């Protein structure tokens with residue numbers, strides 16, 4: 001990994017002197033994408049143990065951005081106006097007291113899950129189960145802004161050759177994917193089914209499974225997206241809503257079924273196919289349920305086939321470390337496209353219309369604020 005502190009790498013900004021106020025995109029009421037508007041806010045000051053990141057790119061997620069803005073977030077409460085923006089990348093602009101892990105000018109990616117660091121779960125390396133867990137851009141101001149203050153332990157140096165949008169796209173879904181596959185016990189040669197594999201998280205989990213030596217079945221309802229998933233390297237691409245889906249899974253896997261099935265959708269009919277596709281001894285892993293999540297489970301089938309169903313709330317420190325080691329060795333997330341921050345509402349509409357294959361990110365160079 002580079003120890004260069006300079007931001008003079010293509011796509012990364014030079015650190016600016018920190019101004020008293022900054023531009024941000026906020027929402028003052030819940031509603032459609034048009035509620036996103038530009039505002040001038042006080043620049044946050046990094047507290048003890050925090051760093052101030054000059055944001056270069058920020059990812060947009062289905063739950064943390066679209067559902068939150070629409071007022072449909074299932075568990076978070078927002079103080080309005082609110083600044084969204086969880087997984088992001090940028091250069092370190094200032095250090096809070098006691099921070100010596102990074103320097104001003106370092107290129108960093110921010111894992112947006114903040115945990116207490118000393119409960120039993122945190123001490124055992126299962127930070128994702130921390131009762132004090134909070135999220136940048138949900139429970140604290142996020143990165144749809146020129147600057148964002150985050151705990152130093154949430155920033156990770158970005159290896160050479162990774163532009164800001166890719167770094168932002170790896171920053172959250174990368175560790176979640178790594179944690180999902182680790183907890184599901186992935187081994188080279190396993191068959192892995194990823195439902196909704198065109199999604200930001202699904203595309204990353206599928207890519208990481210392949211990178212780690214598994215064979216993947218990627219699903220999408222859309223013919224165009226299935227073509228893109230095949231081009232991105234999926235071994236088999238299927239439509240989970242097709243009547244012969246299960247036959248196709250059996251044919252692809254030589255009658256075995258899949259060793260691991262990833263379903264972050266929570267749609268009852270997709271879920272039925274997830275369980276149907278599972279091999280004896282197989283594992284279902286889920287880290288999302290934006291389509292409802294109330295699904296059926298046949299316990300007789302579950303125990304008699306030695307199936308496991310695992311909930312993985314999100315990434316953790318070990319998964320962040322593993323992900324960036326893999327990124328250093330060449331692993332990349334799938335970036336669909338970027339929008340300038342001035343077009344944040346268009347980006348939300350684009351995602352809401354299910355157009356993406358991979359992560360959509362906002363870029364925040366000075367010219368990206370001009371409409």
Ligand SMILES: NC(=O)c1ccc[n+]([C@@H]2O[C@H](COP(=O)([O-])OP(=O)(O)OC[C@H]3O[C@@H](n4cnc5c(N)ncnc54)[C@H](OP(=O)(O)O)[C@@H]3O)[C@@H](O)[C@H]2O)c1
Pocket residue numbers: 060061062063064172173176196197198199200201202219220221222225264265267270287288289290291312313314315351354356358
């Ligand atoms: N726990 C975490 O830390 C974490 C982090 C990131 C994401 N997530 C979760 O992962 C899930 C995906 O989020 P994302 O931001 O990656 O999503 P995204 O990029 O917006 O993609 C959403 C996907 O949902 C599929 N979809 C939409 N409506 C559907 C329906 N009615 N039936 C079947 N599939 C449908 C689409 O598949 P088609 O290709 O068929 O259109 C699309 O690929 C969410 O549940 C989110 O909460 C969790």
Ligand SMILES: [Zn+2]
Pocket residue numbers: 115116117118119120121122127130131132
């Ligand atoms: Zn904790």
